[in-house]
Amino acid sequence: xxxxxxxxxxxxxxxxxxxxxxxxxxxxxxxxxxxxxxxxxxxxxxxxxxxxxxxxxxxxxxxxxxxxxxxxxxxxxxxxxxxxxxxxxxxxxxxxxxxxxxxxxxxxxxxxxxxxxxxxxxxxxxxxxxxxxxxxxxxxxxxxxxxxxxxxxxxxxxxxxxxxxxxxxxxxxxxxxxxxxxxxxxxxxxxxxxxxxxxxxxxxxxxxxxx
Amino acid sequence: xxxxxxxxxxxxxxxxxxxxxxxxxxxxxxxxxxxxxxxxxxxxxxxxxxxxxxxxxxxxxxxxxxxxxxxxxxxxxxxxxxxxxxxxxxxxxxxxxxxxxxxxxxxxxxxxxxxxxxxxxxxxxxxxxxxxxxxxxxxxxxxxxxxxxxxxxxxxxxxxxxxxxxxxxxxxxxxxxxxxxxxxxxxxxxxxxxxxxxxxxxxxxxxxxxx
DNA sequence: CAATTAAACAATGTATACAGTATCCGGTAT
DNA sequence: ATACCGGATACTGTATACATTGTTTAATTG
Numbered sequence: 001x002x003x004x005x006x007x008x009x010x011x012x013x014x015x016x017x018x019x020x021x022x023x024x025x026x027x028x029x030x031x032x033x034x035x036x037x038x039x040x041x042x043x044x045x046x047x048x049x050x051x052x053x054x055x056x057x058x059x060x061x062x063x064x065x066x067x068x069x070x071x072x073x074x075x076x077x078x079x080x081x082x083x084x085x086x087x088x089x090x091x092x093x094x095x096x097x098x099x100x101x102x103x104x105x106x107x108x109x110x111x112x113x114x115x116x117x118x119x120x121x122x123x124x125x126x127x128x129x130x131x132x133x134x135x136x137x138x139x140x141x142x143x144x145x146x147x148x149x150x151x152x153x154x155x156x157x158x159x160x161x162x163x164x165x166x167x168x169x170x171x172x173x174x175x176x177x178x179x180x181x182x183x184x185x186x187x188x189x190x191x192x193x194x195x196x197x198x199x200x201x202x203x204x205x206x207x208x209x210x211x
Numbered sequence: 212x213x214x215x216x217x218x219x220x221x222x223x224x225x226x227x228x229x230x231x232x233x234x235x236x237x238x239x240x241x242x243x244x245x246x247x248x249x250x251x252x253x254x255x256x257x258x259x260x261x262x263x264x265x266x267x268x269x270x271x272x273x274x275x276x277x278x279x280x281x282x283x284x285x286x287x288x289x290x291x292x293x294x295x296x297x298x299x300x301x302x303x304x305x306x307x308x309x310x311x312x313x314x315x316x317x318x319x320x321x322x323x324x325x326x327x328x329x330x331x332x333x334x335x336x337x338x339x340x341x342x343x344x345x346x347x348x349x350x351x352x353x354x355x356x357x358x359x360x361x362x363x364x365x366x367x368x369x370x371x372x373x374x375x376x377x378x379x380x381x382x383x384x385x386x387x388x389x390x391x392x393x394x395x396x397x398x399x400x401x402x403x404x405x406x407x408x409x410x411x412x413x414x415x416x417x418x419x420x421x422x
Numbered sequence: 423c424a425a426t427t428a429a430a431c432a433a434t435g436t437a438t439a440c441a442g443t444a445t446c447c448g449g450t451a452t
Numbered sequence: 453a454t455a456c457c458g459g460a461t462a463c464t465g466t467a468t469a470c471a472t473t474g475t476t477t478a479a480t481t482g
Binding site for chain 2: 465466467468472473474
């Protein structure tokens with residue numbers, strides 16, 4: 001058995017992130033460390049550590065002396081983060097080692113599960129996340145992967161809200177199969193270009209929807 | 212008069228960063244929150260908040276239960292961060308608004324000061340930082356700029372160590388004038404490409420020097 | 423004498439306490 | 453009625469306290 005001792009701050013971090021994603025903590029609402037600490041049964045210290053990290057990640061806003069609140073969805077923000085991911089994900093793909101058939105198979109499997117998963121928007125987003133993780137896991141630049149994972153939290157929140165409020169319940173899966181085709185033909189650059197374009201189009205779709 | 216109330220954690224953050232850059236806290240050495248708190252005359256709380264942020268930035272390592280230590284210089288790390296900056300800085304430049312003559316003049320001024328500054332390595336690095344800041348400040352993607360600033364902390368530490376230990380006392384300034392020339396001709400893409408190449412070459416130079 | 427272990431010490435992670443501010447609410451004056 | 457003031461409340465940022473865990477040292481045993 002693997003004994004693991006995860007710091008409380010990390011658990012709290014994930015908890016709040018999930019609450020924000022699910023919309024339990026609506027955009028603009030205040031996040032009080034005291035209240036959270038009581039609910040979670042821990043002290044304010046690790047809660048504040050998690051909140052500070054989330055503020056650094058751009059999920060929360062931290063005004064000095066006024067505490068934290070959930071950042072509002074904002075056209076500019078999704079555009080900014082989209083531009084960054086549109087550069088970084090293709091970079092990660094290009095830096096990757098040869099993509100072995102085993103990985104292609106796993107990508108196909110996840111894509112298929114994603115296609116079958118209709119109606120459960122949250123699950124769709126998780127599967128799409130996993131698909132991208134598998135796609136890029138061959139990149140030796142661990143630091144780049146960590147950054148991508150952190151950045152993706154932002155569009156994920158937008159996507160959650162989008163699927164929730166715009167009533168859509170699944171993601172387009174054409175993109176996945178196109179990328180896969182390119183990879184099967186060994187055309188890494190093409191696949192990278194597809195990723196880049198996907199971010200451009202995805203951002204536009206969200207921007208046109210945001211209030 | 213502008214009354215400003217900077218959180219202690221931010222001041223501590225900058226303080227530690229400077230200590231690390233200057234080599235006062237050598238790579239691999241432990242950073243004890245208690246000791247720092249005593250020295251700075253504050254409590255452990257804001258010190259720990261600063262340390263956690265520095266760990267997130269990759270300046271420190273944080274092993275659970277074993278506190279913090281200054282991350283060791285490592286060939287892989289400079290390569291990883293260099294690859295990221297080599298993608299992000301050109302992106303920021305390409306997203307920038309037209310670069311006005313006023314900014315070109317400021318770039319020239321800083322480049323000139325940099326050329327005159329020989330012997331003071333720390334000052335050189337600061338000026339090089341400022342040059343890049345001015346170069347990219349026209350980019351409307353604030354978030355990208357913040358990320359670049361954070362990431363640059365890593366190579367800056369390597370550069371500090373390099374100039375200190377390899378005995379070099381100034382930076383090559385050819386790069387700056389080449390980029391400036393391209394910008395004067397209005398060739399933004401060329402300038403971006405120069406930035407990309409600079410990171411590739413800079414990283415190689417450091418990698419060949421690191422133990 | 424080397425290896426091992428246990429006990430004292432020290433440092434981390436978390437909890438609690440405190441001081442200073444912002445926020446909210448009711449009252450008063452215009 | 454509305455705008456302004458004052459007090460009470462609540463919350464943030466920082467300090468301090470505590471418990472657990474890692475580290476070191478010294479003693480003991482093979």
